[in-house]
Amino acid sequence: MSSALEPTEELLELTRSLHAYAEWVQVVGSHGLPEASAEDRAARDEPSPHTLEAVEPPPPAPPPPREQSAAPDIPKPPPRAAAPKEPAPKEFGPREPTPKEPAPKEFGPREPAPKEPASAQPEPARDTAALRVRLNDLAARVAQCAACPLHSTRTQTVFERGTLDTGLCFVGEAPGEDEDAQGKPFVGKAGQLLDRMIAAMGFEREQVYICNIVKCRPPNNRKPTPEEMAACMPFLLEQLEIVGPQVMVALGATAVRGLLDTRASITRLRGTWKLFQGKIAVMPTFHPAYLLRSPHAKREVWADLQAVLRHMGRSVPQQK
Numbered sequence: 001m002s003s004a005l006e007p008t009e010e011l012l013e014l015t016r017s018l019h020a021y022a023e024w025v026q027v028v029g030s031h032g033l034p035e036a037s038a039e040d041r042a043a044r045d046e047p048s049p050h051t052l053e054a055v056e057p058p059p060p061a062p063p064p065p066r067e068q069s070a071a072p073d074i075p076k077p078p079p080r081a082a083a084p085k086e087p088a089p090k091e092f093g094p095r096e097p098t099p100k101e102p103a104p105k106e107f108g109p110r111e112p113a114p115k116e117p118a119s120a121q122p123e124p125a126r127d128t129a130a131l132r133v134r135l136n137d138l139a140a141r142v143a144q145c146a147a148c149p150l151h152s153t154r155t156q157t158v159f160e161r162g163t164l165d166t167g168l169c170f171v172g173e174a175p176g177e178d179e180d181a182q183g184k185p186f187v188g189k190a191g192q193l194l195d196r197m198i199a200a201m202g203f204e205r206e207q208v209y210i211c212n213i214v215k216c217r218p219p220n221n222r223k224p225t226p227e228e229m230a231a232c233m234p235f236l237l238e239q240l241e242i243v244g245p246q247v248m249v250a251l252g253a254t255a256v257r258g259l260l261d262t263r264a265s266i267t268r269l270r271g272t273w274k275l276f277q278g279k280i281a282v283m284p285t286f287h288p289a290y291l292l293r294s295p296h297a298k299r300e301v302w303a304d305l306q307a308v309l310r311h312m313g314r315s316v317p318q319q320k
């Protein structure tokens, strides 16, 4: 066999190849394979190209559901408390100021706790008729008294004057000549001045209660002795216990000494509050008889009486 073709033969071979390619294109087109016959496809079990869509493989089946693992037994948290509702903002009206919290005092001296205001306990209604009966009984006993030498020189005992209405009680020294004659305290000149003092305070003459340390007149209007005062003191204590004054005015040195058991001078004590038996306020001041001799002292006495009015919560007249 010859290994090299003649040019003519090469040309013939090329022509046969082109001819074969032209026939191929004529049969199958410029692309693809020639369609197989139905018999050929059936023999090869191939689907028809016109039914490709129908025979598309079914979509993959969804994966089987996961088998859920058994949840552990977790205790349920307690239900939450509902959050407090914020107050709706005030769009209208005045804003309320935010209250400032006082800063806690951790250091420094403690402030004293404010005193609780004393509860105003209304004074129970007093049976003044019964008190009057007791006073009359006491006055009758005083009238029979002979416990001290004064009983021998008296005309009569001098027990009281006035009423229990106001709670204000004046206590003097001893009856004078006029009082011994009338049986009532402070009815002479000194008593008339006391009446004017009482009127200046805004009271009627008989609205206040008036008595003395001793119930019998000392001779010649002398001062009662300590023994006479001590002998008569049980009557005074019982008398004041029945009267129950809210405030007392001690008129003169003898009255102050008898009520307060002190030898301090009236000049030093006047105008200063004291306590009788630790519970009844006492205002020492000058005796009206002293004012008759020393009118300049009226100013001090009036100041003391104004203090009494303030203590009683009453209005204080500014004149005098």
Ligand code: SF4
Residues within 6 Å of the ligand: 142, 145, 146, 147, 148, 149, 150, 151, 157, 214, 215, 216, 228, 231, 232, 235
């Ligand atoms: Fe009695 Fe008093 Fe008169 Fe003396 S002053 S006799 S104690 S009532």
